[in-house]
Amino acid sequence: MRLPGLDPITRRRWRRFRALKRGYVSLVILLVAIGLSLAAEFIANHRAIMVKYRGTYYFPTFRFYPKKTFGQEAAAAAAPAAAALAEFDRSGDAETDYRALRAAWRGTAHRVFMPLIPYGPCESDFDYASWPTPPDSRHWLGTDAQGRDVLARLLYGFRISIFFALGLAVAAQAFGVAVGSLQGYLGGRFDLLSQRLIEVWTTLPFLYIVIILAALFAPSFWMLLGIMTAFSWMRITFYMRTEMYREKTRAYCLAARAIGASHGRIVFAHLLPNCLTPVVTFTPFLVVGAITALASLDYLGYGLPAPTPSWGEMIDQALRPENRRCLWLLLAPFAALAATLTLVTFVGESIREAFDPVRYARYE
Amino acid sequence: MTPCLEVRDLRKHYPLGGGFLAARRGIVRAVDGVSFAVEAGRTLVLAGESGCGKSTLARAILRLEEPTSGAVLFEGRDLATLRGRGLFALRRRMQMIFQDPFGALNPRMTAGEIVREPLRVHRAGRRAAQEARVDFLFQRVGLSPALRDRYPHEFSGGQRQRIGIARALALEPRLIVADEPVSALDVSVRAQILNLLVGLQRDFGLTYLFITHDLTVAEYVGDTVAIMYLGRIVEIGPRAAVFGRPAHPYTRALLEAVPVADPARRRPREPIRGEAPSPINPPSGCPFHPRCPMAIDACSAVSPPLAQLAGEGAEAHSAACLRAGEGA
Numbered sequence: 001m002r003l004p005g006l007d008p009i010t011r012r013r014w015r016r017f018r019a020l021k022r023g024y025v026s027l028v029i030l031l032v033a034i035g036l037s038l039a040a041e042f043i044a045n046h047r048a049i050m051v052k053y054r055g056t057y058y059f060p061t062f063r064f065y066p067k068k069t070f071g072q073e074a075a076a077a078a079a080p081a082a083a084a085l086a087e088f089d090r091s092g093d094a095e096t097d098y099r100a101l102r103a104a105w106r107g108t109a110h111r112v113f114m115p116l117i118p119y120g121p122c123e124s125d126f127d128y129a130s131w132p133t134p135p136d137s138r139h140w141l142g143t144d145a146q147g148r149d150v151l152a153r154l155l156y157g158f159r160i161s162i163f164f165a166l167g168l169a170v171a172a173q174a175f176g177v178a179v180g181s182l183q184g185y186l187g188g189r190f191d192l193l194s195q196r197l198i199e200v201w202t203t204l205p206f207l208y209i210v211i212i213l214a215a216l217f218a219p220s221f222w223m224l225l226g227i228m229t230a231f232s233w234m235r236i237t238f239y240m241r242t243e244m245y246r247e248k249t250r251a252y253c254l255a256a257r258a259i260g261a262s263h264g265r266i267v268f269a270h271l272l273p274n275c276l277t278p279v280v281t282f283t284p285f286l287v288v289g290a291i292t293a294l295a296s297l298d299y300l301g302y303g304l305p306a307p308t309p310s311w312g313e314m315i316d317q318a319l320r321p322e323n324r325r326c327l328w329l330l331l332a333p334f335a336a337l338a339a340t341l342t343l344v345t346f347v348g349e350s351i352r353e354a355f356d357p358v359r360y361a362r363y364e
Numbered sequence: 365m366t367p368c369l370e371v372r373d374l375r376k377h378y379p380l381g382g383g384f385l386a387a388r389r390g391i392v393r394a395v396d397g398v399s400f401a402v403e404a405g406r407t408l409v410l411a412g413e414s415g416c417g418k419s420t421l422a423r424a425i426l427r428l429e430e431p432t433s434g435a436v437l438f439e440g441r442d443l444a445t446l447r448g449r450g451l452f453a454l455r456r457r458m459q460m461i462f463q464d465p466f467g468a469l470n471p472r473m474t475a476g477e478i479v480r481e482p483l484r485v486h487r488a489g490r491r492a493a494q495e496a497r498v499d500f501l502f503q504r505v506g507l508s509p510a511l512r513d514r515y516p517h518e519f520s521g522g523q524r525q526r527i528g529i530a531r532a533l534a535l536e537p538r539l540i541v542a543d544e545p546v547s548a549l550d551v552s553v554r555a556q557i558l559n560l561l562v563g564l565q566r567d568f569g570l571t572y573l574f575i576t577h578d579l580t581v582a583e584y585v586g587d588t589v590a591i592m593y594l595g596r597i598v599e600i601g602p603r604a605a606v607f608g609r610p611a612h613p614y615t616r617a618l619l620e621a622v623p624v625a626d627p628a629r630r631r632p633r634e635p636i637r638g639e640a641p642s643p644i645n646p647p648s649g650c651p652f653h654p655r656c657p658m659a660i661d662a663c664s665a666v667s668p669p670l671a672q673l674a675g676e677g678a679e680a681h682s683a684a685c686l687r688a689g690e691g692a
């Protein structure tokens with residue numbers, strides 16, 4: 001990958017990062033996984049990707065089509081009474097059952113293209129008498145205690161984890177960089193007072209406060225993101241502050257002032273580009289921390305509300321006494337969590353080494 | 365005629381410690397009452413040992429730091445009364461060249477961007493005109509415009525200093541403060557850069573405040589030479605007078621320390637005794653008296669002001685010594 005238009009320092013670091021195969025491969029795997037998770041609705045979904053019915057094409061992934069669209073209400077009404085279908089589900093206004101549609105249309109001119117995993121993350125499979133069920137050809141990683149496909153939940157859970165963590169990293173770093181840069185650039189009394197406030201804020205017991213808030217408000221994705229950002233931005237300020245203190249005394253900064261450059265220009269065009277090393281090197285570890293924190297909160301039941309697919313909730317389920325025999329429930333989220341954390345850590349280590357080869361080189 | 369630059373009793377003191385809620389541990393008198401004037405188109409060399417306050421003086425003159433007291437008059441206008449836009453406008457007219465040719469260039473900008481930056485900041489002309497000016501400046505300082513897209517680390521020390529000079533020239537300044545512009549360079553390229561600076565002065569009518577600790581450089585470029593010691597000027601005068609008839613014992617000691625190639629011209633050496641005292645607790649009286657071979661009792665009591673020895677106006681030769689003119 002050639003990156004044109006980058007200054008030589010960044011380009012050299014990128015080259016060094018690529019040369020450290022482990023981190024580069026991890027980054028590629030993560031990017032592919034993130035790309036796939038973005039397309040999760042096309043990979044694991046109870047809705048079809050495409051339906052061809054009487055010469056018309058339908059794309060139901062993000063749209064609701066009632067049974068009557070595809071003439072399914074008759075079949076539903078005719079279903080044996082034993083099938084646990086509620087009265088509404090038998091009517092033509094309920095959502096189409098695409099899996100049934102595919103089975104019914106076998107051998108006809110109509111077509112249903114289902115995703116690779118034809119089950120959604122929050123959907124119970126009523127074809128089984130009891131849950132959880134072990135892995136089989138329908139549910140490759142089995143179903144959980146509510147009969148939901150574990151693989152589908154894993155995929156959607158990854159998306160939530162990683163985007164929660166990335167969102168947290170962006171928000172916390174942006175705020176922390178702004179505060180730390182101001183401290184370092186302005187110095188003096190502002191620096192001193194804000195530094196004391198940050199020290200006080202840092203000593204607040206983050207987990208307790210989140211648990212109290214979660215108990216009061218039953219937080220949404222965005223609220224949890226906000227709460228956790230409020231307790232994650234402090235660390236980078238320490239680094240940005242010292243970087244700014246150092247860089248602003250360098251002669252190129254003095255030269256910019258001698259020209260008459262504005263404070264904004266000095267900070268954004270000169271200082272920040274030369275101060276971003278700690279931001280880049282710490283972000284992966286912030287992501288690791290955020291994934292872990294979200295999983296812990298979900299595990300404790302103070303995280304995202306049910307039935308959000310989340311890895312912490314999956315681990316919590318697996319560890320309940322009644323599910324002790326169901327090893328697949330534990331292995332799946334545990335392996336996914338461990339793999340993700342390892343990959344992000346590898347990326348982080350390589351970035352650190354690429355940025356500062358003297359201090360972090362590993363002699364293997 | 366008003367001089368291009370006039371400095372009156374300028375002081376820059378740094379409190380040591382003494383921040384918010386902290387005890388003050390003393391004051392660094394980095395610049396302690398400096399006065400001089402430079403006529404337009406001339407060069408004043410400020411020479412002195414390391415730590416005597418030369419860079420601090422340069423920064424205070426260009427208002428990169430607020431002076432503690434005193435006045436700086438640029439073409440008759442007092443800079444201390446200027447703020448915001450007025451100061452911004454004057455920055456076009458006074459520029460600085462720095463000692464460390466690498467540290468003074470942002471490593472993440474290309475040479476072309478660095479030289480164009482003053483033009484962008486001051487919105488001088490359209491982009492095409494700015495680019496053309498950058499090409500012209502590159503050529504004028506002896507760099508190929510083809511090197512515009514290179515980054516600072518791809519240049520040699522001398523080339524980097526040329527980039528710094530091109531940046532200082534971009535806005536057609538009248539005054540250039542050059543803080544040891546050749547000290548960090550190899551001896552082989554020093555002469556080239558000095559000649560470049562002299563040529564630029566001739567072509568553009570520049571006024572130089574030239575800072576150096578190297579008296580051979582001072583003798584080469586200076587019209588007027590000022591010798592600085594511990595934040596003060598101890599001797600100032602036309603080059604020929606200061607080098608030919610040095611009046612202050614410190615100047616004489618500095619001159620004797622300069623290696624001379626011609627054995628016939630060598631003088632008996634009497635090196636300066638001891639180290640330069642700290643500007644935190646300067647000695648009483650004349651700051652040079654503890655190291656001075658000619659010191660008398662009065663020297664530790666009174667701090668002599670600059671007294672005129674010869675010449676008038678811009679040609680005046682002055683020294684701050686009770687025994688100026690004696691001995692030698």
Ligand SMILES: Nc1ncnc2c1ncn2[C@@H]1O[C@H](COP(=O)(O)OP(=O)(O)OP(=O)(O)O)[C@@H](O)[C@H]1O
Nearest residue numbers: 378392394413414415416417418419420421577643
């Ligand atoms: N920001 C500052 N705070 C406190 N003291 C300072 C500060 N800047 C400079 N000084 C002190 O002021 C004195 C003069 O420093 P300055 O850099 O002006 O000397 P200089 O003559 O340029 O020396 P050099 O030849 O090494 O460049 C020194 O003793 C220095 O320690």
Ligand SMILES: [Mg+2]
Nearest residue numbers: 418419420543
């Ligand atoms: Mg200096």
